[in-house]
Amino acid sequence: MKGLLFISFLLLSLVAQAQTALYNSGNIRIHQDGAIGFHTNLINDASFDQNLGLAGFYGNRAITVSGAFMPIFYDIEFFNDRGVFLNTSMALTNDANFVSGDVITPRNLEDIYLNFIQNGDYFSISDATKVDGYAAITNKQFFSFPVGNAQQVRPLILNSNAINTLAKCAYFFEDPNNPSTFATSFNTTRKTRDVDVVSTTEFWHLTGNVPSTITISWNQDSNISGITDAAYKVGIAGWSKVGDQWVDLGAVAQGGDLSDGFVSSNEFIPDDYAAITFASLAIPTEILTLDNYYLTPNNDGLNDALVISELEQSPNNRIQIFDRFGLKVFDKINYTNEFRGFSNMGNVVFGKKNGLPAGVYFYLATLNDLGTEYQGFLYLRR
Template identity: 85%
Template sequence: MRNLFFISFLILSLGLQAQTALYNSGNIRIHEEGQIGFHTNLINDASFDQNVGLAGFYGNNAITVSGAFMPIFYDIEFFNDNGVYLNTSMALTNDANFVGGDVITPRNLLDIYLNFLQNGDYFSVSDITKVDGYAAITDKQFFSFPVGNAQQIRPLILNSEAVNTLSKCAYFFEDPNNPTTFATSFNTSRKTRDVDVVSTTEFWHLTGNVPSTITISWNQNSNISRLTDAAYKVGIAGWSKVGNQWVDLGSVAQGGDLTDGFVSSEVFVPDDYAAITLASLAIPTEVVSLDNYYLTPNNDGLNDALVIPELEQSPNNHVRIFDRFGLKVFDKVNYTNEFRGYSNTGNVVVGEKNGLPAGVYFYLVTLDDLGTEYQGFLYLRR
């Protein structure tokens, strides 16, 4: 960290003392193992895309990135509690470390976003550090968009049938009947017969032309109890651009209760829908719950593995475990007590070798021999 601050000071002291921004008109490049720290605004009016080191955005004052050219960094670190504001898009080719503060984009300008390129990823996002506005992906098939608003992270997990050339996503904590940044409203009273009640609390905007499924979650701020009295009825609805109404996008995988949970959609094309949100659906059957489980994988012989006695009645089974946002972290057909707090899906990037972080997870169990499905909570402690 000291090196980053020192380098930043050198750059500012070489002729930029009286200015409030670092102005790039060319000839800046971060070489391998190189590091640069920005403590002031960046105006990028030249190519700044051959970087292989680390760029950090630090300080106590908000930083603005603007200019005619999109800067493309290798590794990025965000540690500014007052935020990094993008007035032009910014991209990364490797990792973004969200230490503190949001990356903020104008929601009324769809062409400004933080773009995760083919090998770009992130870690450490939370309610206090995320993308407040639009995040995007290029040349990716699976991604969890780290989006939210100023108060909370509300990710959307995208799983496409092919690679997306470009897909963008933003979260809106507002009533879709009166959106602040769209030219039209999404009337929640206009819906197909299989959609019961549409959320007036929040929605997402997702673009992309590849058939995909999505997973979104809810929390106590989502007010799910206003939609339904049973969590198993929660599904996903999309505002059809053709029909100008909310339609059912499905409820394929689902878990949780009226306070916290997640749901996954059926396959659809994101560009066919102007908004996506949670809704109660006309679902006739209830998913039965098993017990909630407590797991402490510390090799003391107690609760080291997830053991579900009911699986003895159905050797042909399928066990899936999801985090609180609906990201699948474990998947096993014909489960026989293999889960010991480690992911086997490849979706978890940070700390995967050290096991999943402590917290609440949801499990979904399908008993093929009995033709039934169960769900419940799993509490993981380390």
């Protein structure tokens, strides 16, 4: 019966917290087109994994999810400014809508996470609503982890060459020399010769056993000027578990300046590294700079498309465009003025039909006939 939710539960009085809890002992299921709203804690001590419909976490006081079993939902909506605290992992198989408030996991327990299974995805993340702790994926190859800390979202984009059975990621806004939740420190003075200066501001912890590339972005809080005097020198370094030192993970694609930008790595196996962060490269690869471009795709005949006149000298070319987090939104080989503010990538859901949102983007132009690469800014206005 559509639209009907069958529930059998106990409301337990939690004396210490003066708050009730919904206790699942095995008789809750959300049917297709059904919905349930959690305004209190969830104690899940039975299988809760054949759900359809929507599970929402609402209210004006923090909600805790605990129990012996991981609840697996179809759609989830988070609308709680005080946050949803996970003391056991929680998963979804379709969409998570981050409306307000964070999903918070204990950083000292990486086996507790919000898991996006196979087709699971999300939208509407921001500095005010994200995963403050560990997010995970199951049976996925490409994913942008919606992680950050209490103050800001700091996503990491993972692009693996095969399906990940399980991969996890968390962000740490702290000095890797003195990490708060690891048994060891990651001494930034221990590094290979091709790594110059390692960031002491922030790092990510990423797990997974599939060869992958990553993209991470920096902002003003990243203090990139503290490790280099030029953005093109920025690369990614990883703390090698075998070598007990920072090694260069590459800088295949870059964009931005010292205040805002992104960088993509070479391929590596995440499980080989205990921490990942920014570093300046001792022997950087020089990347030239073209002009910045201004795009107003309103069909008035002015700046409706991205036109790079230098590409006429190299018909054998490639244009890649990235958003400020480093997510690729456009990719075209032998580009001839096709970009008009719309994505041609399957990883972009919102903005696919109505166009990408206004803002700053970065482009990477590869001119194969000339053997050169260029990068710069693209300002998109609607």
